[in-house]
Amino acid sequence: MAEQNVYDNEEFFNGYTQIRNQESNKNNIFEKPALFSLLPDLKDKTILDLGCGYGENCMEFIRKGSGKVIGIDISKKMLEVARKENSDSRIEYKNMPMEEIGSLKEEFDIVVSSLAMHYVQDYSGLVKNVFRLLNKNGLFIFSQENPLNTCFTTGNRWTRDENDEKIFANISNYGMDGERESKWFINNVKKYHRTFSTTINTLIEKGFEVKKMIEPVPTKEILEKHPEYKDLFHKPDFLLVKAVKKYRTV
Numbered sequence: 001m002a003e004q005n006v007y008d009n010e011e012f013f014n015g016y017t018q019i020r021n022q023e024s025n026k027n028n029i030f031e032k033p034a035l036f037s038l039l040p041d042l043k044d045k046t047i048l049d050l051g052c053g054y055g056e057n058c059m060e061f062i063r064k065g066s067g068k069v070i071g072i073d074i075s076k077k078m079l080e081v082a083r084k085e086n087s088d089s090r091i092e093y094k095n096m097p098m099e100e101i102g103s104l105k106e107e108f109d110i111v112v113s114s115l116a117m118h119y120v121q122d123y124s125g126l127v128k129n130v131f132r133l134l135n136k137n138g139l140f141i142f143s144q145e146n147p148l149n150t151c152f153t154t155g156n157r158w159t160r161d162e163n164d165e166k167i168f169a170n171i172s173n174y175g176m177d178g179e180r181e182s183k184w185f186i187n188n189v190k191k192y193h194r195t196f197s198t199t200i201n202t203l204i205e206k207g208f209e210v211k212k213m214i215e216p217v218p219t220k221e222i223l224e225k226h227p228e229y230k231d232l233f234h235k236p237d238f239l240l241v242k243a244v245k246k247y248r249t250v
Contacts, residue, residue: 027115029226030216031143031238032057035114038141038212038242042066045109048133050098050142051116055082058091061112070106072096102129109135113142115238118150118191121179123199127206134245140208143240146215150180150193169235199241208243215239 043065052071215236
C-alpha cells in the first residue's frame with residue numbers, strides 16, 4: 001500500500017497551516033511542552049525527527065545543543081517551509097516516508113516524532129527500524145493522537161445535556177486496531193488506530209523499555225485563558241511515550 005501524503009494536498013496544507021499559525025492551538029499549548037519535557041539534555045546529541053513537518057522542532061533541538069539533526073517528511077510542501085524558515089548547517093532535511101527509514105545508514109542518540117505515528121500502517125515495522133537506528137540506550141520519544149480519538153468510527157462524538165453542554169465523550173470500536181477514515185479539511189484522511197496495549201506492547205516486544213507516558217490535560221492557568229479546553233478532561237487529544245533501547249531481540 002502506498003504511503004499517504006495528505007500534506008501535499010493544497011486544500012489540506014492550507015487548512016493545516018491556518019491552525020498551526022494560531023498561537024493558542026493545542027499543539028503549542030499541550031503537545032509541544034509535553035514532548036520537550038520528555039527530552040534529556042541534548043548537548044551534542046544526534047537526533048532523527050520522523051515527520052518533521054515545518055522543521056520547528058529540528059531548529060529547537062539545535063538551539064538546545066544537538067550536534068546534528070536529520071528531519072524526514074513525506075511532504076515536499078512541508079520541507080519547502082522547513083528549508084526556508086528553519087535551516088541550519090547542522091540540520092539535514094530528507095523527503096522520504098517514515099516507512100523507509102530502514103534505508104538510513106546513520107545511528108542516532110534520539111529518535112523523535114511529533115504527531116505522525118498515527119499515519120503509519122506498519123507500526124511494528126517502524127518500531128523495529130527505530131530500534132536498529134538507535135545507539136545503545138538511545139531514546140524513542142513520540143506523540144500521537146490519543147487512542148480514544150483514533151478509535152472513533154460512528155455516531156455522535158459527544159453526549160450532551162439539554163443545554164447542549166458536553167457531558168462525556170463517546171467511543172466506538174476501541175478494541176479493533178486498524179485503518180480509520182475521517183474528514184479533516186478534506187475527505188478520506190487515513191489514520192491508524194491502535195489500542196494502548198498494542199502501542200506499548202509492540203515497543204516492549206521490539207526491545208524497548210517504556211519510561212514514561214503523558215496524556216496532557218489543561219492546568220488551572222490554561223483553563224482560565226482557554227475554558228474551551230475543559231473537554232480534554234473527558235478525552236485527552238494526545239498520547240506521548242518515552243522509551244529507551246534496552247536489549248536486542250532474537
